[in-house]
Amino acid sequence: MMLDRKTVIQTVKAVLAADLACDEADFDVDGVSIRQAEIRGGRFRFPIREQSLTIVTMGRGVVVSCNRERLEWARQALGNEADxxxxxxxxxxxxxxxVQRDKQLLAGPDQKYVCSSADLKDFPIPDGINLVTYKDNDIxxxxxxxxxxxxxSxxxxxxxxxxxxxxxxxxxxIIGIAGASExxxxxxxxxxxxxxxxxxxxxxxxIVGTLTKAVLNEGIVPYYTTEVGNLRSRQLAASLGYWPAWIQMYAR
Structure with a gap:
């Protein structure tokens, strides 16, 4: 199955909107949108912490999603910031x-990359290296x-x-493994x-290129996370045709 760039971007926006309990339009307008965290269908399967705070931008609008008790702080501290x-x-x-007041750490900012079928670049397999792909229970x-x-995992x-x-x-x-988690x-x-x-x-x-092709063939959007300062990891993603789709930081 072929996934073009437009479909990939639409998928990312829909999943993030579910994950942050916001409107997809929040990513396309200037400014900061404050939303109360809640569980919605189609979101990422990471647990929502009792004291939650997640901040995301796809390049324009910023969405801040947090638990109810943090909403007023978010409005006062972040609502009027330039995105x-x-x-x-x-x-x-x-x-x-x-967040340290609640004995939490702020993770990120993390750079999130995605790839489409059309953007995936050719890649060589080094001499003497054999690649094998496994699925589901075989993993x-x-x-x-x-x-x-x-x-x-x-x-x-x-x-x-x-x-x-x-x-x-x-x-x-075995000298290297790339895995895709649902x-x-x-x-x-x-x-x-x-x-x-x-x-x-x-x-x-x-191995990332081979895995990316396999994920795209399933009709699924592959995404890749790296810390902003991890230049080697970012270069690997870019060399295969991944592009930066969103930036995220969160309390943990």
Missing amino acids: GQIFAARTVGEISAF VGLYRHAAFKHAL FRSDSARSDRIATVAERGGT DCGRMWQIGVDVLPEYQGMGIGKA
């Missing part, structure tokens, strides 16, 4: 100080390989189950790990 300043160091510091057998903690009972994994082998030894019905998250001694050889690009 471009929400992720500035000063504002991030103020938000971090606020459980990979859980004994504990070195690849960023690629797999290692939980067969996870609410965000591992759906597809691409494995890189050399001489019969974070919601329409978007699966890509994670990747390559053993340190094999990094920088193009293995990560090969």
Whole structure:
């Protein structure tokens, strides 16, 4: 199944609106929208904390989603900020100080990338590397390989189950894994790990590219998360045709 860029963007917007309990239009208008967090169908399957705070932008409007007790603070502290300043160091510091009162940490800002069928770029498979792709129950057998903690959930009972994994082998030894977790019905998250001694050889690009193609063939939007400061990870995503779709930070 082919997913074009327009369809991917529409999917991201719909899932984020469900996740933040906001209107899709909130992402397309200037300014900051404050919304009370609630569980809606179609959202990501991450739990909503009792003391919740999530801040997202797709490039224009900013959406702040939080529990009811934090709404007034959010309106006073963030509601009148210019949307471009929400992720500035000063504002991030103020938000971090606020959530620390509840013994929470502010995670992010994280950069979220997505890819479409048309945008996925060709990628080489390094010489001597064999790639194998597993699906669903066949992935459980990979859980004994504990070195690849960023690629797999290692939980067969996870609410965000591992759906597809691409494995890189050399001489019969697994040296890299890229996995896709079913974070919601329409978007699966890509994670990747390559053993340190094999990094920088193009293995990560090969397994993420192969996995991305498999996810897109399922009619699902693949997304990839990296910290803003992780330049190597961001370069990997961009080299395969992923583009930045949204920025997010949240209290945990």
